[in-house]
Amino acid sequence: MHSTNQVLMFVFVMTTIVAVGLTGLREATKPMADANEAIFNKKGVLAAVKSQIGEDPKNWDNVQVETEFAKVKGYVFDYKGNPIQDMVAIDLEKNRDKNNKLDVEERAFPVWVYEKGGEKFYVVTVYGKGLWDKIWGTVALKSDLNTIVGVSFDHKGETPGLGAEIKDSPAFKSQFEGRKIYNAAGEYKSIIVRKGGAKDKTHEVDSISGATITGDGVTDMFVEGLANYKPVLEAAKKM
Amino acid sequence: MAETATPGVVEVKEPSFPFGKKEKQLITDPLMDNNPVTIQVLGICSALAVTTQVFPSFVISIAVVFVCAFSSLITSLLRNNIPTQVRMIVQLVIIATLVTVVELVLKAFSFEVYKQLSVFIGLIITNCIVMGRLEAFAMANRPWKSFLDGIGNGLGYGLILLIVAFFRELFGKGTLFVGSPAEIFIIGANNATTSYWINTAAESGFGSYFSWYANNNLMVLPAAAMFIIGIFIWWQRSRNPKLVDIS
Numbered sequence: 083m084h085s086t087n088q089v090l091m092f093v094f095v096m097t098t099i100v101a102v103g104l105t106g107l108r109e110a111t112k113p114m115a116d117a118n119e120a121i122f123n124k125k126g127v128l129a130a131v132k133s134q135i136g137e138d139p140k141n142w143d144n145v146q147v148e149t150e151f152a153k154v155k156g157y158v159f160d161y162k163g164n165p166i167q168d169m170v171a172i173d174l175e176k177n178r179d180k181n182n183k184l185d186v187e188e189r190a191f192p193v194w195v196y197e198k199g200g201e202k203f204y205v206v207t208v209y210g211k212g213l214w215d216k217i218w219g220t221v222a223l224k225s226d227l228n229t230i231v232g233v234s235f236d237h238k239g240e241t242p243g244l245g246a247e248i249k250d251s252p253a254f255k256s257q258f259e260g261r262k263i264y265n266a267a268g269e270y271k272s273i274i275v276r277k278g279g280a281k282d283k284t285h286e287v288d289s290i291s292g293a294t295i296t297g298d299g300v301t302d303m304f305v306e307g308l309a310n311y312k313p314v315l316e317a318a319k320k321m
Numbered sequence: 322m323a324e325t326a327t328p329g330v331v332e333v334k335e336p337s338f339p340f341g342k343k344e345k346q347l348i349t350d351p352l353m354d355n356n357p358v359t360i361q362v363l364g365i366c367s368a369l370a371v372t373t374q375v376f377p378s379f380v381i382s383i384a385v386v387f388v389c390a391f392s393s394l395i396t397s398l399l400r401n402n403i404p405t406q407v408r409m410i411v412q413l414v415i416i417a418t419l420v421t422v423v424e425l426v427l428k429a430f431s432f433e434v435y436k437q438l439s440v441f442i443g444l445i446i447t448n449c450i451v452m453g454r455l456e457a458f459a460m461a462n463r464p465w466k467s468f469l470d471g472i473g474n475g476l477g478y479g480l481i482l483l484i485v486a487f488f489r490e491l492f493g494k495g496t497l498f499v500g501s502p503a504e505i506f507i508i509g510a511n512n513a514t515t516s517y518w519i520n521t522a523a524e525s526g527f528g529s530y531f532s533w534y535a536n537n538n539l540m541v542l543p544a545a546a547m548f549i550i551g552i553f554i555w556w557q558r559s560r561n562p563k564l565v566d567i568s
Contacts, residue, residue: 084404092404096411100418107422111429118432214440239440243373243493243541246437250500291538 123175124151127194129234130205130222133259134198154205155195155321161186161310163317175207178218182209186310193318196222203231204318206311210303213295215239217248217303221258227315230273233258235300245296257287263308270312272305347469351477357450358481359554360564364450368481368550369543371441373493376501378486380434381441382479386472388419389451393471396459403460412455413446420445437500450478485549493540508534 084092124147128139139147156171171192174181181190194205202225209218215238222231233255235248247254258273262284265271271285275297280286289297357363372378392415396403403411424442427435435442445451454474459467490497495508495517506517519534539545558564 084406089404089407092402092411093407096414100414104418104421104425107425111425114429115425115432118428122432122436236436241370241373242377242437242441243490250437291536292541 119176120172121147123172124148126175126220126234126236127151127154127172127205130220130232131196131198131203132234133232134196134203134222153196155197157193157195157318157321159191159193159314159317161189161191161313163313165317165321166190178207178209179216189310191311191314193314195318195321201225202319204315206308206315208303208307210299210307212237212240212248212299213245213293214241217296217299219248219300219303221304221308223263223315225319227312227319228262228264230258230261230263237296240293240296244290244292247290247293248296248300251290254287254290261285261287263304270309272308273301274304275301344466344469347466348473348476351470351473352480353477353557354561354564356477356481356557357453357474358478359550359557361450361453363453364448364478365550367441367444367448368478368485369546370444372482372486372489372546373541374490374496374500375483375486375498376504377438377441378482379479379501380438381445382475382482384420384423384442385445385448385450385478386475387423388416388445389454389475389478390468390471391419392416392451393454393459393467394464396455397462397464397467400460408460409452409456412452416451416455417446433500448478450474481550481553484553485546488549489540489545492537493545495534495536 121144125139125142128135128147128150132138135150139150142150151172158166158169158171158174160166169190171194174190174192192207196203196205203222204225204227205220205222207218207220209216211217217235217237217240219233219235221233223229224231235255237246237249240246240248242250257280261273263270263272265284274282274286275289276286277289277294277297280288351357355361358365358368367381371381392412395415396412399411420442423445424435427438427442454470458470462470487497490499491507495506497505497507499506508517508519537545
């Protein structure tokens with residue numbers, strides 16, 4: 083048996099060594115991790131318009147991502163559609179948790195414009211909650227601001243093979259292509275992830291088996307996220 | 322997993338380091354006759370959770386081998402100095418430190434893999450194999466032996482993960498190794514895109530031999546892992562009846 087002082091001493095020395103060591107390693111790897119995350123966010127924006135690029139940026143190297151992303155114009159608006167000049171759209175993605183916790187009135191809304199063959203595509207972000215943690219994504223719309231051309235999702239902690247399929251399954255994401263967020267009468271319908279198969283092929287997509295709650299999270303993310311974007315998109319169209 | 326085993330193999334050539342029959346057994350026994358999952362019944366929960374796809378299972382296996390080996394080594398080096406009253410907490414700190422190292426390294430050097438594994442890296446801390454081996458072996462054995470025991474048990478765990486993940490991904494999704502550089506989409510469900518092998522073959526006039534195929538959704542759920550591990554235990558024990566009485 084060790085005396086209480088010995089125990090305290092051992093614990094103190096051990097935690098100090100561990101704390102200093104891990105902090106050092108974290109600081110040493112932080113620039114690389116940040117650079118990786120920036121590239122990853124840019125890939126997320128590009129992935130939404132991958133049908134227009136003609137290639138999935140998933141396996142691109144950093145140079146390819148930067149070259150393609152240089153063609154994309156980023157804007158930031160407030161909820162009424164007034165441009166915010168001193169913000170960079172892609173930097174908002176780094177602080178997406180902070181930004182999305184703000185009330186709608188204070189939130190900043192990024193929009194990226196990708197131009198291909200004289201047609202403009204508008205990429206916006208959505209944010210919500212999955213089963214375990216946050217989920218988010220980018221949605222690319224045609225210039226009618228209604229038809230979806232592509233989506234890309236990401237998540238913090240969904241189960242690989244189940245909820246994480248929103249990010250990994252090409253079949254799930256490709257369903258969104260051509261879906262519309264307004265019906266013919268101009269009413270806001272958004273996109274619904276339907277368990278048991280989509281019935282309405284304009285506003286619904288099939289859910290992933292084993293990922294009901296993540297699917298509902300995607301539905302909420304679309305319904306709430308895109309509702310706020312209308313004035314913002316109108317403003318972006320005029321830019 | 323072959324790479325992770327090489328440090329042990331290299332040591333064989335060094336005459337100063339003993340690598341006799343006993344040491345070899347420390348590596349080979351946990352693979353089959355003393356497997357941490359099917360015989361010691363440790364680490365079942367994570368074996369159910371992580372095994373929907375082969376590639377994440379593979380990366381997790383490597384991470385577990387690393388954490389298991391080095392936490393055993395460190396614990397064994399400190400075993401005479403760790404105060405018995407707080408030994409569990411000390412072991413936990415060692416494990417958590419190594420897992421954080423794995424997480425930081427993946428984040429800096431392999432961001433895609435880090436993203437794909439998401440929560441599972443943190444879950445290694447709760448993997449009872451690691452702590453089970455520290456308590457059962459590393460606290461009472463020399464560092465080199467403990468290190469080998471850690472590698473062996475990590476590999477034994479990884480073996481089960483890969484076997485289970487292979488069947489679950491193949492029959493649950495019709496794919497294999499998705500997420501890795503060698504991803505294969507084999508058989509797609511009804512609405513699958515043409516990037517699936519069989520679908521592509523069918524389109525080029527191969528005939529639709531696989532139209533009967535549908536993904537088995539049970540395989541995607543954790544219960545399927547239980548069945549596969551169960552069948553494995555059955556096979557393992559009918560092959561070697563000595564194992565039947567052990568647990």
